[in-house]
Amino acid sequence: MGEPGCCIHGFETERLILRAWRSEDREPFACMNADPMVMQHFRAPLTRDQSDALVDRIEAHFATYGFGLFALERKRDGQFLGFTGLAAALGTPVEGDIEIGWRIAQMYWRKGYAHEAAKACVNWFWRNTDFPRLVSYTAVTNLPSQALMRKLGFSHLRELDFDHPSIPTSHPLCHQHVYVLNRDD
Numbered sequence: 001m002g003e004p005g006c007c008i009h010g011f012e013t014e015r016l017i018l019r020a021w022r023s024e025d026r027e028p029f030a031c032m033n034a035d036p037m038v039m040q041h042f043r044a045p046l047t048r049d050q051s052d053a054l055v056d057r058i059e060a061h062f063a064t065y066g067f068g069l070f071a072l073e074r075k076r077d078g079q080f081l082g083f084t085g086l087a088a089a090l091g092t093p094v095e096g097d098i099e100i101g102w103r104i105a106q107m108y109w110r111k112g113y114a115h116e117a118a119k120a121c122v123n124w125f126w127r128n129t130d131f132p133r134l135v136s137y138t139a140v141t142n143l144p145s146q147a148l149m150r151k152l153g154f155s156h157l158r159e160l161d162f163d164h165p166s167i168p169t170s171h172p173l174c175h176q177h178v179y180v181l182n183r184d185d
Helices: 023-033 048-065 113-128 143-151
Strands: 010-012 016-019 069-074 080-088 098-104 133-139 175-182
Touching (some): 016 080, 016 113, 023 048, 080 113, 098 113, 133 143
Parallel strands (some): 098 133
Antiparallel strands (some): 010 016, 069 080
């Protein structure tokens, strides 16, 4: 997986900068995480403390793995949009795999930002790691994310679907669909 101790600091696409987190990202990120629409496929919106703790975990992941969930910035005006990136799929039945994920503020939905950033992350992943596959998973109710996974070339593998270990089985978000993109695809 790249060089030991190597940390990717970010890269650019046509319209976006995927970069390390800055302290000034925490406020818009907290606002985004408090939005019930953004968080509709998660157990609940996050408080400011929970949102800040998530940024801390994201930064720790970068320090440990050399890659992670990038802050997403629009080039033309420097606007913080959310995040897109790669993370170790810890604490799930697909542990050992790397997951691609995204979360975008509602006002930036349906503009192609998540697809553009995720596609760049997939390309980086294939060039810089030797993992045989990349996974993505989400609640069965999250149809927009599943559509993006398919648009990126991922296939739903029902045999990998699971009930999320941190969500009660009676909760409608418990069951997760797992999508996979193989290196050979």
